[in-house]
Amino acid sequence: MSKHLPEPFQDWFSRQGWSPRSHQLAMLQAAEEGVSALLIAPTGGGKTLAGFLPSLIELAEGSYSGLHTLYVSPLKALSTNIAENLSRPIRDMDLPVRVEVRSGDTSGARRKRQQKNPPNILLTTPESLALLLSYPDAGAYFSTLRVLIIDEVHALAGTKRGDQLALCASRLRVFSPSLRINGLSATVAHPSAMAAWVSPTGKAAGVRLVKAEDGVRPDVHVLLPDKRGYLPWAGRMGLGSATAILTEIARARLTIVFVNSRAQAELLFQALWKDNADNLPIGLHHGSLDAVRRAKVEEAMAQGALRAVVATSSLDLGLDWGAVDQIIQVGAPKQISRLTQRIGRANHRMDEPSRALLAPANRFEVLECEAAREAVLQHELDGDPPRAGALDVLAQHVLVTACAGPFFPDVLYEEIRQTAPYSQISRTDFDEVVRFVEDGGYALQAYERHQRLFRDSLGQLWVRSEQIIRQFRMNIGTIVDTPMLRVKSRRGKAYGEIDEYFASTLVPGDTFLLGGELLEFLGLHDTTVQAARGRGKDPRVPVYGGNQLSISPGLARHVREILHTPTAWTVLPKSVQDWLTLQSKRSHLPGPENFLIETFPHRGWHYIVAYPFEGRNAHQTLGLLLTKKLEETGKGPLGFVANDYVVACWCVHPTGSMTDLFSRDLLGGNLTDWLSESAMLRRTFRDVAIIAGLIERNYPGREKNRRQMTISSDLLYDVLRKYDPDHILLRATRLQAEEGLTDLGRLSQMLDRLYGHIEHVSLSHVSPLSVPVLLEQGREKIRGGEGEDYLLAEADKLYALAGKA
Amino acid sequence: MNFREIILAGEQIWLLPGGAVFLPATQTLVVADLHLGKGTSARSRGLLLPPGDTISTLEKVLRLVESCSPRLLVALGDSFHDPGAGERLLDEEKALLDTTLRKAAILWITGNHDAAPIANIGGEWLNEYQSGNLIFRHIPSARIPAGKAELAGHLHPKVRIRIRGHVMRRACFITGNDRLILPAFGSYTGGLDISDPALATLFHQGSAAYVWGADQINRVA
Structure with missing residues (x-):
């Protein structure tokens, strides 16, 4: 047994029939030295216990008063679960430790009690932590804090929730300078980037990296x-x-x-x-x-x-x-x-x-x-290292900070640069974010009254009114869901939620599935869908927007290798082998030497399907470029859809020569303008606008009609682009969108490689290999282009005909 | 300029791209629901929306006035988003409005957002206006006198169009036997679907919805 583990704990381990694992002891060692640590362990490795063990040991003497350990995880349910798991050693060893959960569901009375009489260990989420930090007494409350445990680091780092948590951690360090951070992560492809992410200095060097042994091969x-x-x-x-x-x-x-x-x-x-x-x-x-x-x-x-x-x-x-x-x-x-x-x-x-x-x-x-x-x-891992922090999240953090009390921008700038996501942020960007929070930061001569923050003679920034603080607190958080509508029975029984877009396609009498029940749509009342148990056969399947995960480029490459190696097909079921054989007969198989492009008419449109196998991001960019050129050459593109293998787009007019279309000048012209018009950028802007606090999620007394909010973010976007093209939120939007796209340099290399190897197959109907992409969700529509004009004119002709009949 | 002519109560009405209407007989240009000052209206609550909506709407109005050279411009109510919107106009916005006023007389019909005339704004204010067989008001009335037709705003009509699986949602004109409801002209205005009861009940005897594209005005519903 170890010198780090006190006797009662050694006994407890023995009574469980366990012996402490080496990574658990390594975490204790790090704690004794007072250094932060990142534990990387597979599930089931006693990760949580390893994270909490140092705190339990420190608290065991019973002399500690105040909040000692803060645990943050991405899931509320996880906090509850951890609280139960911790209760066992605490009970068994009779430890003088009080553990409590705080989340959006915690009652007002309990919150007050937690505020007055803090538990030793508090379990919470990034959003609840940000909210706690927006109160003026946050400094006093967290001054006793010794340890911050961040669970599921791999699921947080590189996301907006992660950005928010990293910023909150930097605040905690101000209140408690000797704060230690314990990160717990699943196995990841970039361990040192993760270590930097949990580091109190934003650099991996300050963090002990503890790796548990791999589990048995699955x-x-x-x-x-x-x-x-x-x-x-x-x-x-x-x-x-x-x-x-x-x-x-x-x-x-x-x-x-x-x-x-x-x-x-x-x-x-x-x-x-x-x-x-x-x-x-x-x-x-x-x-x-x-x-x-x-x-x-x-x-x-x-x-x-x-x-x-x-x-x-x-x-x-x-x-x-x-x-x-x-x-x-x-x-x-x-x-x-x-x-x-x-x-x-x-x-x-x-x-x-x-x-x-x-x-x-x-x-x-x-x-x-x-x-x-x-x-x-083969123990392969994919995923990119965490990206730089998002500017909209920073805007929210500036306001969180200001709500707790006045701040000096110089000090806050140095503070946030201690986090990995914001370690590289320029002073100009930071100042623009602060100005946005202050007065909107618009280039247009603005109506001067009513700023959100004001500066005192010392240069400190204060929030102008209590009302602004109260309203802002309701908008804290970085999760922006697809707008959802609650589904209830006439008597008010809650069935769940459906995507607002899906709800808008329902007419009374339609049936759909939710929670395993067949429901009949009765109508829409304000923001609630009324439904009753339904009968009948063909229910419509709810379509949920949500985030679509794309496969990693590595996996896409593996798939391509299998595809053009018929000898590798033997592991595949016969129906799949037959499918691939059929594709090679009807059209061609994409190979290492050729770049397959198919064109065919389908559902009244003219389709182009290309098979680059470069991953979804590259295909998204390619889809944007293709539709731009098709619009310029008058083909009336209506949309495109990309998955990890293929990109498809469709037009109202025949698509012309593929050699011309896929030429190097595909990259010419002003892509930025085309990109700015795209639905993708508009969606991104909506999220940015909500997180940065440009528009509200909700405010007291009235749940805002969510549809109106969607529309107005679009209108705001258009106005902002026209009068303020360099506004910080537009830059934040472009930066975020570009993460989801492949840079043009790589795409240009791809085009160079493909040029001269294009194999265009013109078909009379859909090819076997293109079927999956045609059924793909997440289609990007081309709005307001020549294609839609053509459709509107077509509708008009129908009415003219009907008028004559 | 592209336009589409419809006839109501014997009067020629030209639907223009962008959502305005021109009456050739009286050389009158009509727009609805400008909602000037909407962008700055929530600043006191800490909501700092981009303020460019007002200038963008005023620029659109001026361009239309320049291309149609009307004798009269009628704004069908909710021209100003709130009673304080006039005071908040910036110099640049006031200048645009003054230029417009020099080119055409403006008649402001009062709306629910601007129920009383806005101070220090040129032009005339009326609750309702009549010219020939046409009645101009903000909120569509339940009953229209025989032989007359009504031009109104207030409801911000929009239409969902589905053609061969491609769905579009656009602001639209909606018209029946004796009325025309104009789409909102302001830059920050949302919309109400024409299937909404508030709109549908006004068109018991059927309706036609018109949407503008780059080249022409199309009937789509």
């Missing part, structure tokens, strides 16, 4: 659908695998069935129950379900009352669900790291291999599953 298989492995041409729901999945569920005690979207969760849940002759208890868990219903499912899982749960990423993170025997990933695995983490959900014991099954939903996905299986077994 057991990963591809699970083919029923009907002897017949795989559909397209579709991403995997419903055809329902029987096969049920068979596997019956073999294990507890299975998590992971899917890629909420819609898929609903449909697969239905399909499983349709076949569930043995009445195996199977639950459903996703982010659109009512919180109470989700909590019930979580509880049932923890108590072992369920045999399987169909879940989206809502169960990705490290909740301790006890004994999960296996996971089944239905549909494309998308990212190797995410798949590895999902597989990790099934290793409650580190010394036993996790069991995972990959169930492809269509033919392309078989290739992806095979590629992903190989990559997971």
